[in-house]
Amino acid sequence: MPEPVEGPPYFGDGRLSRARTWLYLRCGLEARTVLALAVVLAVAGGLALHHFWTGRPRTVRVAPASASALLPRAGFATSSATFPSAAPAPFLSVGPSVSPSAVTVDVAGKVARPGLRRLPRGARVADALTAAGGPLPGTDTTALNLARPLADGEQILVGIAPPPQAPGAEAPSGEAAGPVHLNTATEPQLDALPGVGPVLAQHILAFRAAHGSFSSAQQLREIPGIGPRKFAMLQPLVQP
DSSP states (O other): OOOOOOOOOOOOSHHHHHHHHHHHHHHHOOOOHHHHHHHHHHHHHHHHHHHHHSSSOOOOOOOOOOGGGGGGOOOOOSSSTTSOOOOOOOOOOOOTTOOEEEEEEEESSSSSOOOOEETTTOBBBBHHHHHHBBBOOOOOOTTHHHHHHHHOOEEEEEESOOOOOTTTOOTTTTSSSEEEETTOOOOHHHTTTTTOHHHHHHHHHHHHHHHSOOOOOOGGGGGGOOOOOHHHGGGGGGGO
16 A cells, blocks of 8 residues: 655645745745744844944033032132132342343453353353454463353453462362372362363373373373373373
């Protein structure tokens, strides 16, 4: 006896039944499966729409600060008597002879225009010579430390010897009163020489400590930092 052939389920008559029959024959799906898939797709679409809507960029408005937020904390009075307006500081007039940003020096000797010169604070001896018109032709300025900062009220002698000093008096700051003895000079005395700063003065003292007393000024050539030009400037100002 032949086995019965399984066929599509019977869904009844009518358009809905024919649609169910066509869906089963074409896609192999029953109506309940299609309905379940439709529900899943609808839920997924709803979640995607909700995620897109809540994640969209939005403009956030900041509420203006209220006047009470700008007041001091509790416990502090806010009246004008407690917080008086700051009165402007009185203006102090400064006379023409006193200026915190300038120095006055006396440039004397062999310069084009000797006399008092007012220069900005921090100016150098070279700036004072320029303000005085420069040294006269043939004037020897090797005894001057042109890089030394100026001090208010000092005198700069160009091309002339300083006046004799009383016993115990010190030479003007930065200027050598006479030849510097290399074997007895201190660091400030060496630093006052033209072209010699604190570092080179320490090198000279270290050389003296390592090699003993200087026998000749020519030994300065053996110290690093003293070349022919600087030695020519120092030679007439120093001696052993």
